[in-house]
Amino acid sequence: MLPAYTGTAVRAAEHPLLAQGQGGALMRQAAWGLSQHVIGLLRERGQVSGATVAALVGPGNNGGDALWALSFLRRRGVRAVAVPVAERLHDAGHAALLAAGGQVVGQVPADTAVVIDGILGTGARGPFQRPAQAQVPDGAAVVACDVPSGVDADTGTVLGDVIPADVTVTFGAVKTGLLLGAGAQAAGQVELVEIGLDPYLGTPDLQSVTAAEMLEVFGPPRWDDHKYTRGVLSVAAGSEQYPGAAVLVCRAALSAGLGMVRLAAPPTVRTLVLTAAPEVVAQSEVGGRTSAWVCGPGLGEDQDAQDRLAAVVDRAAQDGQPVVLDASALALVTLAQVRRLRAGGSAVVMTPHRGELVQLAQRLGPEAGLELGEWGDRLDTDPVSAVRELAAALDVVLVAKGPSTLVVSPEGEALVQTEGGPELATGGTGDCLAGVTGAALARAQTGSPREMAVAVAAAVRLHGTAGAQAAQDGPFGASVLPDQIRSVIATAAGSRWRR
Structure with a gap:
């Protein structure tokens, strides 16, 4: 069985690890997994080194995941650019991107091969309005970081806008909202990156037959x-x-x-x-x-x-x-x-x-x-x-x-x-x-x-x-x-x- 959990349950499972001071390690582990799935997409397109990957970056931990992923991609020769959609960036992720030689720019470059959606995470609620910077060039693949922005991770409800993904790379556990209704349609192919939450997750909200x-x-x-x-x-x-x-x-x-x-x-x-x-x-x-x-x-x-x-x-x-x-x-x-x-x-x-x-x-x-x-x-x-x-x-x-x-x-x-x-x-x-x-x-x-x-x-x-x-x-x-x-x-x- 493939288990799925609400975003609320996954955040609760993270608390013991965060209390132990493992927040930074969890973020880097998730971001590394995200970067590997992006590299897989780039390989399918015929180019890794020299390809452009842009991340739409929100101010929270979801944006931090995207920034760390960009830093890992930059070390593989990818042109890694962050496009902020808020005034603040995650401090450690921002520093990691700059240290790796990545850039912060005002809009997604036209030659972008993959766009990472790192605007909103599992804690987002209410209607989402797509920022003006969140434009996806023709032909670019979209990879959602944990959940597509605009999708309720608990229920799959979409209120307002959504950024549809070709692939959603989700962390710790598959989220219920990625398997239901409009959320499932927006998620595209769902890929799981394990970050060690299994002992804390409890009973799944949903399961799928394999x-x-x-x-x-x-x-x-x-x-x-x-x-x-x-x-x-x-x-x-x-x-x-x-x-x-x-x-x-x-x-x-x-x-x-x-x-x-x-x-x-x-x-x-x-x-x-x-x-x-x-x-x-x-x-x-x-x-x-x-x-x-x-x-x-x-x-x-x-x-x-x-x-x-x-x-x-x-x-x-x-x-x-x-x-x-x-x-x-x-x-x-x-x-x-x-x-x-x-x-x-x-x-x-x-x-x-x-x-x-x-x-x-x-x-x-x-x-x-x-x-x-x-x-x-x-x-x-x-x-x-x-x-x-x-x-x-x-x-x-x-x-x-x-x-x-x-x-x-x-x-x-x-x-x-x-x-x-x-x-x-x-x-x-x-x-x-x-x-x-x-x-x-x-x-x-x-x-x-x-x-x-x-x-x-x-x-x-x-x-x-x-x-x-x-x-x-x-x-x-x-x-x-x-x-x-x-x-x-x-x-x-x-x-x-x-x-």
């Missing part, structure tokens, strides 16, 4: 596996009005390595699905041996949809099997049904996008004891706490879909995946995610809500990676995702799959 952990969920079968040990997913999806949703759910689930997919759907939907994937076991009603359930994509909201949802709840609650509720099911499910599933031992996973999340909170939240109040506002300003509160109230795993997708267990453990982008903002991709999520639960088969949340986050990573790779060939529709999902797994597993 590629290796994704493969633990979706890796090749064991030598002695058979179709039932590989997981069987039952799907209640599709209707006369929305038949294609069932095709996407089933194909995506099969591409994720399941042993079997069962489908309960009307006759025309079954025919369509069997044409696309004849290995699906299609039937008129839910039933048969299964490991997990997906209910909702393309289900509609008529009486037939309600009956199919009720049948899934009955079976899953009876057997204690995990259930993914998506799309139509989010608008139909009652709190009584959710509680019945949980009482039967079923992990319940809900997969709303933002609009559905708000509707879910408004419809079921008050009955579950959620005080709506400013909840909707906090969904924008502090999404982690808002989603945590709703997940706890409903006693479900919530998958809050978006540019940064949050997966939150009822106990409050939060995971975030940032692999998916705007390329997934097209009809049907959510159906594919529902299929992959169901596959993850079917393959896991048992586990606590926390363990199920980790499996779900692996599904989100797989789905997002597939979308990003599909987008390399240009615009696409959701129907290409199942094959891309299969490709992502095969590439990640390498020879293990072919063995």
Whole structure:
């Protein structure tokens, strides 16, 4: 797992070391790491010695980090220039830059290859207005020092301006705000420089599933596996009005390595699905041996949809099997049904996008004891706490879909995946995610809500990676995702799959 911490938590972790008089050493260690990442960018561009690197320097410790980094770069033959955006400069960093032969100038030189954003750090709050000096020449890469200026390190909120980075080099721990919403978009590629804070950090605010952990969920079968040990997913999806949703759910689930997919759907939907994937076991009603359930994509909201949802709840609650509720099911499910599933031992996973999340909170939240109040506002300003509160109230795993997708267990453990982008903002991709999520639960088969949340986050990573790779060939529709999902797994597993 990749852990992330709020900026507040990271500053608190620094206090014991600062109290021991290690502040200067921490700054130089961070700045050295920053300089090495800048050198890596310069090498990619074909020139280190003689290249120009300019830093936009604020008056605080973030500016000090940038100044020390410039001093190290100057000793590698880089033309290192500081562009102050305030009257005061960090004393020790300023002295180090001048001693190394660096310069202080009034504006970023036109030939600058890399601009270091050292204006604001993790303690900045409130709207940021970009200074007049903070101009980035065409073609220059931007490297943020710890966090991009304008990003709230605790929440990812951007108030006012922001300086978008190609790379953010962050110190001590990855900051929560670099993985959420606008903050994640502004951060670009995030690189971590360790400075010895691990013993003081405590419990992460967020975690992200890595590629290796994704493969633990979706890796090749064991030598002695058979179709039932590989997981069987039952799907209640599709209707006369929305038949294609069932095709996407089933194909995506099969591409994720399941042993079997069962489908309960009307006759025309079954025919369509069997044409696309004849290995699906299609039937008129839910039933048969299964490991997990997906209910909702393309289900509609008529009486037939309600009956199919009720049948899934009955079976899953009876057997204690995990259930993914998506799309139509989010608008139909009652709190009584959710509680019945949980009482039967079923992990319940809900997969709303933002609009559905708000509707879910408004419809079921008050009955579950959620005080709506400013909840909707906090969904924008502090999404982690808002989603945590709703997940706890409903006693479900919530998958809050978006540019940064949050997966939150009822106990409050939060995971975030940032692999998916705007390329997934097209009809049907959510159906594919529902299929992959169901596959993850079917393959896991048992586990606590926390363990199920980790499996779900692996599904989100797989789905997002597939979308990003599909987008390399240009615009696409959701129907290409199942094959891309299969490709992502095969590439990640390498020879293990072919063995």
